[in-house]
Amino acid sequence: MQVKTAKLPDHEKVYRRLREMILFGELTPGQAVTIQGLVDTLGVGMTPVREAIRRLTSEGALVFQGNRRVTVPVLDVSEWDEIAFARLAVEPEVSRRAVENMAPDDITRLVAMDDQLNAAIDRGDVRGYLEHNYRFHAALYELSGAQVLLSIANMLWLRGGPSLRVVLGRYGTANLPDKHAEALAGMRAGDGDAVAEAIRGDILQGIDQVRASLLGEKV
Amino acid sequence: MQVKTAKLPDHEKVYRRLREMILFGELTPGQAVTIQGLVDTLGVGMTPVREAIRRLTSEGALVFQGNRRVTVPVLDVSEWDEIAFARLAVEPEVSRRAVENMAPDDITRLVAMDDQLNAAIDRGDVRGYLEHNYRFHAALYELSGAQVLLSIANMLWLRGGPSLRVVLGRYGTANLPDKHAEALAGMRAGDGDAVAEAIRGDILQGIDQVRASLLGEKV
DNA sequence: CTCGCCAGAATATGATCAAAATTCACCGTG
DNA sequence: CACGGTGAATTTTGATCATATTCTGGCGAG
Numbered sequence: 001m002q003v004k005t006a007k008l009p010d011h012e013k014v015y016r017r018l019r020e021m022i023l024f025g026e027l028t029p030g031q032a033v034t035i036q037g038l039v040d041t042l043g044v045g046m047t048p049v050r051e052a053i054r055r056l057t058s059e060g061a062l063v064f065q066g067n068r069r070v071t072v073p074v075l076d077v078s079e080w081d082e083i084a085f086a087r088l089a090v091e092p093e094v095s096r097r098a099v100e101n102m103a104p105d106d107i108t109r110l111v112a113m114d115d116q117l118n119a120a121i122d123r124g125d126v127r128g129y130l131e132h133n134y135r136f137h138a139a140l141y142e143l144s145g146a147q148v149l150l151s152i153a154n155m156l157w158l159r160g161g162p163s164l165r166v167v168l169g170r171y172g173t174a175n176l177p178d179k180h181a182e183a184l185a186g187m188r189a190g191d192g193d194a195v196a197e198a199i200r201g202d203i204l205q206g207i208d209q210v211r212a213s214l215l216g217e218k219v
Numbered sequence: 220m221q222v223k224t225a226k227l228p229d230h231e232k233v234y235r236r237l238r239e240m241i242l243f244g245e246l247t248p249g250q251a252v253t254i255q256g257l258v259d260t261l262g263v264g265m266t267p268v269r270e271a272i273r274r275l276t277s278e279g280a281l282v283f284q285g286n287r288r289v290t291v292p293v294l295d296v297s298e299w300d301e302i303a304f305a306r307l308a309v310e311p312e313v314s315r316r317a318v319e320n321m322a323p324d325d326i327t328r329l330v331a332m333d334d335q336l337n338a339a340i341d342r343g344d345v346r347g348y349l350e351h352n353y354r355f356h357a358a359l360y361e362l363s364g365a366q367v368l369l370s371i372a373n374m375l376w377l378r379g380g381p382s383l384r385v386v387l388g389r390y391g392t393a394n395l396p397d398k399h400a401e402a403l404a405g406m407r408a409g410d411g412d413a414v415a416e417a418i419r420g421d422i423l424q425g426i427d428q429v430r431a432s433l434l435g436e437k438v
Numbered sequence: 439c440t441c442g443c444c445a446g447a448a449t450a451t452g453a454t455c456a457a458a459a460t461t462c463a464c465c466g467t468g
Numbered sequence: 469c470a471c472g473g474t475g476a477a478t479t480t481t482g483a484t485c486a487t488a489t490t491c492t493g494g495c496g497a498g
Contacts, residue, residue: 007489009287009451011273034479047452050480054230054270058277060370067460068228068480082367089308148301148378151279152371159367226459228481253449266482269450286490287450 011048014038018052022061022072022158024130025165029074033062061158075163077214083160084207090152091137091203092196095183097144099192106143107187113139114180121173129173130165136180140199160210167213177205230267233257237271241280241291241377243349244384248293252281280377294382296433302379303426309371310356310422311415314402316363318411325362326406332358333399340392348392349384355399359418379429386432396424 018038021027038049053070056062063073075083113136120128134157141153168176179202186194237257240246257268272289275281282292294302332355339347353376360372387395398421405413 011451036479045452046454050270051273051451054273055277058274060367069460078365079367082365085312086309086368086371090305093304146297146301148279148298148375149305151374152305155370155374156367228459230481255449264482265484270481288490289450 009048010044011051014042014044014048014052015055017042018056019061019158020131022056023134023161024127025162025169027072027162029072029162029166031072031162033070033072056158059155059158061155061161072162073159075160075214076217077211080160080163080207080211080214083156084203084211086152087156087203087207088200090149090156091141092200094141094144094146094149094153095199096192096196097146097149098140098142099187099190099195101143101145102187102190106139107184110136110139110187111184114184117178117180121176121178124173126165126168126173129168129176130161133176137199140183163214164210167210170213171209175209177202177209179205228267229263230270233261233263233267233271234274236261237275238280238377239350241275242353242380243346244381244388246291246381248291248381248385250291250381252289252291275377278374278377280374280380291381292378294379294433295436296430299379299382299426299430299433302375303422303430305371306375306422306426307419309368309375310360311419313360313363313365313368313372314418315411315415316365316368317359317361318406318409318414320362320364321406321409325358326403329355329358329406330403333403336397336399340395340397343392345384345387345392348387348395349380352395356418359402382433383429386429389432390428394428396421396428398424 018027027033033053035046035049035053038044038053039046042049053062057064057070060073062070065071073079113132117129117132117136120132137157138154141150144150179198182198183195183202186192186198237246246252252272254265254268254272257263257272258265261268272281276283276289279292281289284290292298332351336348336351336355339351356376357373360369363369398417401417402414402421405411405417
């Protein structure tokens with residue numbers, strides 16, 4: 001989803017930066033997100049910040065509180081289950097479609113990403129895990145060309161990002177969901193169903209781990 | 220999703236108005252949406268218009284063209300199929316959940332909505348059909364309380380709204396998908412599966428009709 | 439005819455300010 | 469102690485302007 005303009009508008013830069021802060025847990029569940037706060041943190045003007053906030057609230061990545069304040073979403077187990085349901089519906093399907101469009105270079109690129117991910121896991125780097133895991137999935141799904149389903153997947157990852165970071169912060173990178181090797185094997189075989197099934201298993205594993213942590217509380 | 224403030228901010232008013240313009244086809248596929256155009260049409264200031272546009276682009280209801288211009292989405296058959304896939308994944312599920320939360324008053328309200336819908340169909344009122352059909356589905360799904368899935372459903376309806384209006388404009392209200400009677404029967408019986416199945420059938424019927432129209436062209 | 443260039447018009451973006459709305463801290467009262 | 473009121477501080481909202489970017493139409497050259 002490359003913007004064709006030579007120069008990125010500030011609102012787009014803010015959007016992307018803020019999006020990553022949410023995905024990878026720099027912003028924590030329940031945290032207030034103020035315009036002036038972001039102006040100070042990111043060193044940009046108020047207008048682009050406002051516009052980026054609007055975009056992210058529409059994606060569920062930030063939440064209107066009804067008193068004009070905006071916070072990072074806090075998830076309870078039922079919301080997590082909804083995210084899980086939707087991810088299981090959408091992500092295996094975009095994975096299957098991605099395989100149909102896949103070139104050898106794509107697989108090579110994905111393998112390199114998975115290596116980075118595995119290195120992050122080995123060194124116990126939670127932030128690195130979150131980022132590399134996201135990038136692996138995002139790169140795979142982008143290959144599907146299915147823009148509508150992609151926007152759903154992205155929205156789901158954004159909604160779950162901060163809470164996932166909290167949970168992982170407790171348990172570290174041991175026993176993290178990782179069926180990427182199976183997915184990559186399926187890609188090499190050009191077997192969309194195998195890839196979809198591996199992604200499905202990856203998601204299920206991750207869902208169960210976080211769900212157990214969310215039971216009885218909201219993160 | 221009630222905003223608790225006593226006075227709706229202008230950006231929220233614009234958002235809601237623009238959203239309806241998209242859902243019910245006042246804005247047509249490919250149409251450029253300019254800030255100043257909306258300022259003139261809606262009689263509000265530039266800032267709330269800009270913020271509303273940002274929100275709607277994040278929902279896919281409006282599309283960045285990459286040259287800073289924003290237009291109403293144009294759908295081809297593959298995008299319609301994606302919308303169909305996601306709707307079939309999500310909407311029966313939220314319908315099932317809605318039944319679990321349903322009170323007799325809710326059913327009474329939905330019946331009244333369906334009556335309005337049937338009246339619109341009888342008088343060949345395409346705009347009325349679109350609005351009343353949307354309101355029936357939205358009211359049903361809202362009962363689920365499943366905010367994440369609801370936001371997906373809303374996004375999907377927004378993306379398809381303008382193109383659906385074009386297609387219906389060609390064929391009128393004859394033979395429109397309508398399995399609402401079956402859905403209402405399921406609700407009265409407290410049978411979530413039956414409601415889910417009726418909604419599923421309703422969606423499938425509508426999908427097929429629009430798909431046939433989109434084949435070979437984009438709307 | 440096509441293509442490229444240019445100027446002006448149209449549009450988007452960001453800055454910045456004032457007004458409106460909400461929150462917070464403090465004080466007084468029961 | 470709890471609660472309510474008040475004023476200040478903080479934050480959001482909308483206005484409005486200047487600047488940056490893109491589009492469009494006309495003109496000239498090949």
